[in-house]
Amino acid sequence: MTDRRSFLKLAAAAGPASLAAACGWDGGNALRPSLLTISRFNDWVGERVLSASGRLAPTYDPAERTPRLPSYFISRATPVLQDPAAWRLRVNGLVRAPLALTLGDLAAMPRVSYTVKHHCVEGWTAIASWHGVPVSAVAERCGLLPTARYVRFDSFDSGYFNGWDLASAMHPQTILAYGLNDNPLAAAHGAPLRVYSPLKLGYKLTKYVVSLTFMDTRPGGYWEDQGYPWFAGL
Amino acid sequence: MVASGLQIYRAYARFGERGGPFFPNPFQDQQFPAWSRLGGWLAGALNWHFALMWPLGAIGLLYVSYLVGSGEWRALLFRPRDVAGALAMGRYYLRLRKDHPPQGKHNPLQKFAYSSIVIVGILAVLTGIAIYKPVQFPWLVALFGGFQAARFWHFWTVWIFVAFTATHVLLVFVVDPASLRAMITGWYRGRFPSHD
Numbered sequence: 001m002t003d004r005r006s007f008l009k010l011a012a013a014a015g016p017a018s019l020a021a022a023c024g025w026d027g028g029n030a031l032r033p034s035l036l037t038i039s040r041f042n043d044w045v046g047e048r049v050l051s052a053s054g055r056l057a058p059t060y061d062p063a064e065r066t067p068r069l070p071s072y073f074i075s076r077a078t079p080v081l082q083d084p085a086a087w088r089l090r091v092n093g094l095v096r097a098p099l100a101l102t103l104g105d106l107a108a109m110p111r112v113s114y115t116v117k118h119h120c121v122e123g124w125t126a127i128a129s130w131h132g133v134p135v136s137a138v139a140e141r142c143g144l145l146p147t148a149r150y151v152r153f154d155s156f157d158s159g160y161f162n163g164w165d166l167a168s169a170m171h172p173q174t175i176l177a178y179g180l181n182d183n184p185l186a187a188a189h190g191a192p193l194r195v196y197s198p199l200k201l202g203y204k205l206t207k208y209v210v211s212l213t214f215m216d217t218r219p220g221g222y223w224e225d226q227g228y229p230w231f232a233g234l
Numbered sequence: 235m236v237a238s239g240l241q242i243y244r245a246y247a248r249f250g251e252r253g254g255p256f257f258p259n260p261f262q263d264q265q266f267p268a269w270s271r272l273g274g275w276l277a278g279a280l281n282w283h284f285a286l287m288w289p290l291g292a293i294g295l296l297y298v299s300y301l302v303g304s305g306e307w308r309a310l311l312f313r314p315r316d317v318a319g320a321l322a323m324g325r326y327y328l329r330l331r332k333d334h335p336p337q338g339k340h341n342p343l344q345k346f347a348y349s350s351i352v353i354v355g356i357l358a359v360l361t362g363i364a365i366y367k368p369v370q371f372p373w374l375v376a377l378f379g380g381f382q383a384a385r386f387w388h389f390w391t392v393w394i395f396v397a398f399t400a401t402h403v404l405l406v407f408v409v410d411p412a413s414l415r416a417m418i419t420g421w422y423r424g425r426f427p428s429h430d
Contacts, residue, residue: 026278038285123246227277234369
C-alpha cells in the first residue's frame with residue numbers, strides 16, 4: 001500500500017506543475033506579480049552587485065564581423081524621418097543646459113569606435129563595429145544635475161523607449177551610434193542615431209533616437225513594461 | 235526550470251553565431267510541444283527561469299554541504315578504485331555475470347551516477363551564469379568555449395538531468411518503491427536494511 005500511496009502523492013505534486021506547463025502559464029494573476037518582484041530583485045543584483053565593477057566588454061577584430069546582423073522595429077514599416085535635416089537630438093530633464101544637437105554636432109564630439117558582440121534576448125549573437133559618441137560626453141556637455149539617477153531614451157519608432165540606470169548609461173562603452181560597420185547607420189538599424197552598448201541585451205538599445213531625458217524616477221521601457229527584465233545587463 | 239528553458243529555446247532554436255556554423259543539434263529549428271513549455275512567451279519564461287534559479291542553486295548548495303558536513307559523501311563519491319567494481323556491475327547488469335558483486339551501501343555504478351549528477355548540476359549552473367552575464371564572467375564563457383558553446387552545453391546538461399531523473403525514479407518503482415518516500419522525507423521503512 002505504501003508504494004501506491006506515495007505514487008499518488010507524487011502524482012498530486014506533479015499534476016499542477018504539468019498543468020501549469022500545459023497552459024503556457026506566465027504565473028497568472030496569482031504568481032505573475034511575485035515573478036516580477038523577483039525580476040526586480042535580479043535587476044538589483046545585476047546593477048549593484050554583478051555590474052558594479054564597470055568592467056569593459058571584450059572587443060573583436062573587424063575581420064570577425066558576422067556576415068548578417070538582424071534588426072527589428074515596432075512600426076509596421078521601417079521608420080524613416082520625413083525631414084532628416086530637421087532632426088535634432090533633444091537632451092533635457094535634470095540638466096543645466098538642455099541641448100538640441102544635429103548629427104554634425106555629434107560627429108564633432110569625441111568619437112568611440114569598437115567591434116563587439118551583440119547579444120539578443122532570444123539567444124542569438126552577432127559581431128559588428130559601431131561608431132558614435134559616448135553618452136557620458138553628451139551628459140558632460142549638458143551639465144547633468146546631481147539629482148539625475150536615470151535616463152530615458154525616446155524614439156520615433158511608434159513610441160518605443162527605454163529607461164536606463166545612470167551608471168550603465170555613463171559606462172564608457174555606452175554610445176549614441178551614428179555608424180555601423182564603417183558606414184552611416186542604415187534605416188533598418190535605427191538611423192539616424194541609436195543607443196549601443198555591448199553590455200546590454202539588444203532590446204535596451206533604443207533605435208531611431210530623438211531624445212535623452214535625465215530623470216530621478218525610474219523610467220520603464222517598451223518591452224520592460226510588458227515583463228522583460230529591466231536591467232538586462234550582460 | 236526545464237519547462238521554462240524549453241520556452242526560451244523556442245526564441246532561437248539553434249546554437250551558433252548568426253550566419254553559422256552551428257553546433258550539431260537534433261533539435262535545431264524544432265519547437266517543443268506546448269505542454270512541455272512554461273511561461274507563455276519569452277518574457278514569461280525568462281521570469282520563471284530567473285526566479286527558479288535561486289531555489290535551484292540554494293537546494294544544490296544545501297545538498298552538497300549536507301553531503302560534505304555529514305560525511306555521507308563517502309558512500310556516494312566514485313573513486314578510481316571503483317572502476318573495477320563498476321565494470322563488474324556492468325557485466326552483471328548485462329547478464330554476462332551471474333552473481334551480484336559484493337557492495338557497500340551503493341554499488342560502484344550508483345556511485346558513478348550520484349557523483350556525475352553533482353558535476354552535471356554544477357555545470358548546469360555555471361553554463362547558466364555564463365550565458366546570463368557573459369560580460370561579467372568572461373572566464374566562464376571562455377571555459378565553455380564561447381557564448382554559443384555555453385548555450386549548447388547549458389541545453390545538454392538539461393537532457394542529462396532529465397534522463398537521470400527519469401531513470402532514477404523508474405528504478406525506484408522497479409527495485410524498491412518504499413525508498414520513494416525516503417527520497418522525499420528522509421525516512422526509510424523498506425526492506426533493504428542498508429538504506430538506513
